[in-house]
Amino acid sequence: MDIIENWTKVAISEHLISLTGTLVISTILTFAIFSARNPPGIYSVKEGGKKAQYDAVLVGAPEEKSSWPWLAEMRAKLRYMVEGHYLMFAAFKKNTGRILRAPLADYRFYILPPHYMEELKSLPTSVMSSSVSVEEYLLGKYTTMQAHKIMGDITWNVIRNHLTQKLGTLVQPLDETCKMAYEVELPDCEDWTPVLVHDVFLEIVGHMTSRILVGKELAKSSLLRHTYSDFATCVFVASSLLKILPSIVRPLVAPFLPQLWRIKLHHRNLRKILLPGIRKRLQEPTSDPGERNMLDWLIEASGPNPDELSIVERQMGISFAAVHTTTNHMSNVLFDLAARWDEYAPELIAEYREALVEDGGVLSKTTIAKLSKLDSFMKESMRLNPPSSLAFNRKVLCNHTLNDGKVLPASCWIAVAAGPLMLSDSQFPNPLVFDGFRYHRMRQQELPDSQLAVAKTSHFTSTGVYSLVFGHGRYSCPGRFFAGLESKIMLVNILEKYELRLPEGTERPKNLVYADALVPDPTKAVEFRKLTK
Numbered sequence: 121m122d123i124i125e126n127w128t129k130v131a132i133s134e135h136l137i138s139l140t141g142t143l144v145i146s147t148i149l150t151f152a153i154f155s156a157r158n159p160p161g162i163y164s165v166k167e168g169g170k171k172a173q174y175d176a177v178l179v180g181a182p183e184e185k186s187s188w189p190w191l192a193e194m195r196a197k198l199r200y201m202v203e204g205h206y207l208m209f210a211a212f213k214k215n216t217g218r219i220l221r222a223p224l225a226d227y228r229f230y231i232l233p234p235h236y237m238e239e240l241k242s243l244p245t246s247v248m249s250s251s252v253s254v255e256e257y258l259l260g261k262y263t264t265m266q267a268h269k270i271m272g273d274i275t276w277n278v279i280r281n282h283l284t285q286k287l288g289t290l291v292q293p294l295d296e297t298c299k300m301a302y303e304v305e306l307p308d309c310e311d312w313t314p315v316l317v318h319d320v321f322l323e324i325v326g327h328m329t330s331r332i333l334v335g336k337e338l339a340k341s342s343l344l345r346h347t348y349s350d351f352a353t354c355v356f357v358a359s360s361l362l363k364i365l366p367s368i369v370r371p372l373v374a375p376f377l378p379q380l381w382r383i384k385l386h387h388r389n390l391r392k393i394l395l396p397g398i399r400k401r402l403q404e405p406t407s408d409p410g411e412r413n414m415l416d417w418l419i420e421a422s423g424p425n426p427d428e429l430s431i432v433e434r435q436m437g438i439s440f441a442a443v444h445t446t447t448n449h450m451s452n453v454l455f456d457l458a459a460r461w462d463e464y465a466p467e468l469i470a471e472y473r474e475a476l477v478e479d480g481g482v483l484s485k486t487t488i489a490k491l492s493k494l495d496s497f498m499k500e501s502m503r504l505n506p507p508s509s510l511a512f513n514r515k516v517l518c519n520h521t522l523n524d525g526k527v528l529p530a531s532c533w534i535a536v537a538a539g540p541l542m543l544s545d546s547q548f549p550n551p552l553v554f555d556g557f558r559y560h561r562m563r564q565q566e567l568p569d570s571q572l573a574v575a576k577t578s579h580f581t582s583t584g585v586y587s588l589v590f591g592h593g594r595y596s597c598p599g600r601f602f603a604g605l606e607s608k609i610m611l612v613n614i615l616e617k618y619e620l621r622l623p624e625g626t627e628r629p630k631n632l633v634y635a636d637a638l639v640p641d642p643t644k645a646v647e648f649r650k651l652t653k
């Protein structure tokens with residue numbers, strides 16, 4: 121009943137939000153005009169009133185010098201929102217080796233050349249923090265995505281020391297869940313059937329991730345899966361809407377956002393679903409190793425008197441990090457595979473069958489590790505369709521002097537232009553061409569010294585300057601090994617049972633752009649057909 125009442129509120133508030141549209145647009149303009157204090161083009165970074173130590177080039181600034189600098193900056197900000205991804209490529213190409221400034225809302229956001237990564241990648245979180253940048257980017261104050269609290273050491277350690285270490289034992293439960301989810305979520309596909317891959321795989325990834333987060337029984341709850349996936353959607357939508365407003369106006373608009381209402385509802389529902397299980401475990405820890413899951417690991421990692429609510433919050437945080445990222449990756453791989461089925465599927469199927477036979481017909485972690493061509497295909501899909509043109513996003517927490525003497529001022533943001541680096545023609549022959557087995561070949565060939573940096577990071581989960589989709593260094597994505605395993609299990613189950621193609625007369629769908637982010641188009645379908653035995 122509670123839930124029904126809340127959904128009614130949501131419907132009413134959706135009307136209210138359209139009324140606030142006018143307010144939003146007028147405040148964007150006010151904000152853009154009054155916040156444009158700096159001239160476009162070359163932007164001098166001044167520290168503590170001293171002379172600039174370096175110049176940063178404003179991404180998206182007009183070529184010619186403008187007599188209305190604030191107008192030029194305002195245009196750069198608006199352009200960045202709609203085509204930031206492409207502007208970043210153009211600016212990086214023209215200014216390789218220079219520091220760029222991304223005109224994103226009211227952040228001081230510097231895009232550093234990649235050579236700084238080596239010295240930055242191991243800095244402690246007291247100097248620069250990935251969690252704080254996530255939290256502020258997603259406006260955690262409003263959206264409850266307070267990453268520095270709900271991620272933090274406990275979550276990181278649980279993912280690194282439990283989830284990743286136990287991947288071998290998770291293959292069978294994940295495979296079983298994947299097969300069940302395909303039965304439930306995919307249509308029959310007796311003949312060619314269009315499938316909206318983003319929406320359907322959001323459900324399938326939801327089933328598989330929940331299986332690991334909460335165990336077999338609780339993972340059956342469709343409310344739980346909806347809570348995990350819609351929480352993330354609400355956080356993205358609400359933060360994107362609020363971010364276009366000046367910070368002073370945000371508290372006035374926030375109460376009208378239906379997404380923020382839904383976020384509250386999701387927290388309440390998750391508590392209702394998880395707390396009884398958490399309390400039961402606190403009294404009597406799960407003894408069956410096959411039944412232990414993220415709930416047990418979080419309880420163990422939280423010390424002698426675990427705070428049960430913080431375990432629920434951490435679950436929400438992990439699902440946030442895991443579900444949409446993996447869904448978007450899978451959507452891209454399926455678009456790429458469907459577009460080139462005849463070229464790649466026969467070799468991928470042969471590789472899988474051979475590995476399975478070697479392992480006595482039982483899918484295991486070793487079988488998955490033998491799928492070098494599939495790993496390469498997934499990595500190539502990510503190289504050309506990264507989640508963002510930026511990576512290694514950090515909030516600088518105190519003034520930091522780089523080895524060459526330049527100072528990163530406290531409270532600025534930094535990132536590296538991951539997208540352009542992954543298209544570097546010095547590292548990738550024909551960088552714009554999809555070459556699904558490029559990384560597979562790299563692992564087997566002798567490469568010139570100039571390409572060794574890429575060759576060393578040729579595996580799906582490895583990170584480096586030319587492989588930044590999972591970030592890099594001490595705080596790179598801890599869940600990437602799980603994401604790789606989960607994706608491969610979903611893919612071998614497709615290769616085994618289905619054929620794919622794009623709807624007739626269509627091409628590989630283009631990604632949607634929002635600022636520097638790239639998202640697979642959720643309205644585009646892939647056609648599936650079940651193989652007859």
Ligand code: HEM
Pocket residue numbers: 250251252254267268271272275276279438441442443445446449507511512513588589590591592593595596597598599600602603
């Ligand atoms: C294809 C799927 C995924 C992609 C592309 C991805 C990407 C990323 C990136 C770029 C970061 C930031 C790293 C950095 O700043 O250097 C990150 C952080 C993180 N990821 Fe992933 N990830 C994926 C899947 C997962 C999964 C499945 C999990 C959990 C099981 C996970 C858990 C996390 C966590 C906990 C963080 C730290 C967040 C924070 O500190 O606020 N990720 N991920």
